[in-house]
Amino acid sequence: MERTERIYMDHAATTPVSEKALAAMLPWFREEFGNPSAIYDYGQTSKNILESCRKRFARCIGALSSEIFFTSGGTESDNWVIRSTLKLKGAKGQHIITTAIEHNAVLRTLSQMEEEGFEVTCLTPDAQGHITPDQLENVIRPDTILITIMLANNVVGTVLDIPALARVAARHHIWFHTDAVQAVGHIPIKVHQLGVDFLSVSAHKFGGPKGTGALYCRLPNHLPALLTGGGQEKEQRSGTENIPGIVGMTAALEEAVEDMPQETGRLIAMRNRIIESLCSIPGVKLTGDPENRLPGFASFMVEGIGHSVYIVNALNEKGICVSSGSACSASSREASHVLLAMGYDAKQAAGALRITLGRDNTKEQVDHLLSVLPDVILRQREAQLHAK
Ligand SMILES: Cc1ncc(COP(=O)(O)O)c(C=O)c1O
Incomplete structure (x- = not known):
């Protein structure tokens, strides 16, 4: 589509x-x-x-x-x-x-x-x-x-x-x-x-x-x-x-405080779907606390892709905006100091992918993301293998 x-x-x-x-x-x-x-x-x-x-x-x-x-x-x-x-x-x-x-x-x-x-x-x-x-x-x-x-x-x-x-x-x-x-x-x-x-x-x-x-x-x-x-x-x-x-x-x-009771449940449901779906792909792991985390916040470490900017760029071509880490480090390829401090090595940290949901996101948008992202990861892994 x-x-x-x-x-x-x-x-x-x-x-x-x-x-x-x-x-x-x-x-x-x-x-x-x-x-x-x-x-x-x-x-x-x-x-x-x-x-x-x-x-x-x-x-x-x-x-x-x-x-x-x-x-x-x-x-x-x-x-x-x-x-x-x-x-x-x-x-x-x-x-x-x-x-x-x-x-x-x-x-x-x-x-x-x-x-x-x-x-x-x-x-x-x-x-x-x-x-x-x-x-x-x-x-x-x-x-x-x-x-x-x-x-x-x-x-x-x-x-x-x-x-x-x-x-x-x-x-x-x-x-x-x-x-x-x-x-x-x-x-x-x-x-x-x-x-x-x-x-x-x-x-x-x-x-x-x-x-x-x-x-x-x-x-x-x-x-x-x-x-x-x-x-x-x-x-x-x-x-x-x-x-x-x-x-x-x-x-x-x-507005955020007033809507929080309903919005939190909606965001958590969408976030958990993204987490479950992506973590079922071998070599994709959740980063951060699985329970005590912000409602709309899904963050991963994706192995075998070289650097997550490739994924960010491939999704961008499909009109989807996600991040390779934090906004400040997104434009540089430096490993996130946060992930390094949490015990990941520089190679693992290079695979950091952050998907953060908000008020305007819908279930259909999440469906669409999940219909394209696994294939984007697979293709990037293949490209990495051929580059070696
Ligand atoms: C944890 C944290 N602190 C501070 C800032 C900086 O805030 P501002 O963009 O309003 O200067 C940010 C922005 O990304 C942030 O995420």
Whole structure:
């Protein structure tokens, strides 16, 4: 069957803006474009929607509105927590704990901090991508000032046991940050149940616009500003607020939270069909935790194909978008640092395939994927054999 329809199955990379979010955003581009810092009515209308979004956004993650700061996305939120905590607490200690499976927004920022003299301990996960509370406990030092561990991994979809890890941090009075970029809007989140001090959010992973995000801060007045300037966000994050983006992100998050009970079951059923079907092919194995994983997230290691970009390209020709790993590493052929940390070798990691489902995917699209993918894998394996 020739298909012209595009089938998008790379929602961990980014998602389309939802219809509701787009409709909510539109008036804020032209009709109501006032600067929220301006005192005339136009400005105050923007200020009012900004504060109403803060309340609604906070409610979605069980936070207080005073604990929410709007940012330009996950990367900024991660950078802000790390750089500002180290600046604030650097005199008390020089040691930070993270994991080897974090996004580069965390890992590369910490590498820079190492160059400035901070010491970083990078915990190695088990084969499914988990870190245990004992592992964390064992590396805590008197001079540890920050622990940063992600809630859900962007390469294998494993959901980590953050409440247990955050309890360890709390016992030692160490600040705990979680990068929840892949989790917010996909699994239920209540910040107080997680027990974290900081949590990073990115709108474009759950039907909101790109370039918008948030940082939850349990201690809002303690984190020094990363961006200085006009003093917006109570002097803590300068820059004219991205009102359309914030409105879109809030609408998308409310929609995701409201639809989550039905949507989760639907996504899990489709994801499990993909997992069962692909894992019945010899040499195809699931990566990550089979149970504690994001609802729409199917990730595999495919043997004998050389590199999964061949599969991604072959599916692309058939109008199907999937990923060879994470979006950031998709354009390079470098083995994913996440899979290497989980114990795969570079050859195995080269076969990483990630299929991530979202709101617009249908059972029929999954049927179509499964009707073409096994043959694509087979052909690539044959091509590899002939190339040898
Ligand atoms: C786990 C994780 N953290 C951070 C980011 C960066 O977020 P943003 O694209 O909003 O900067 C991403 C995006 O891929 C991610 O998956």
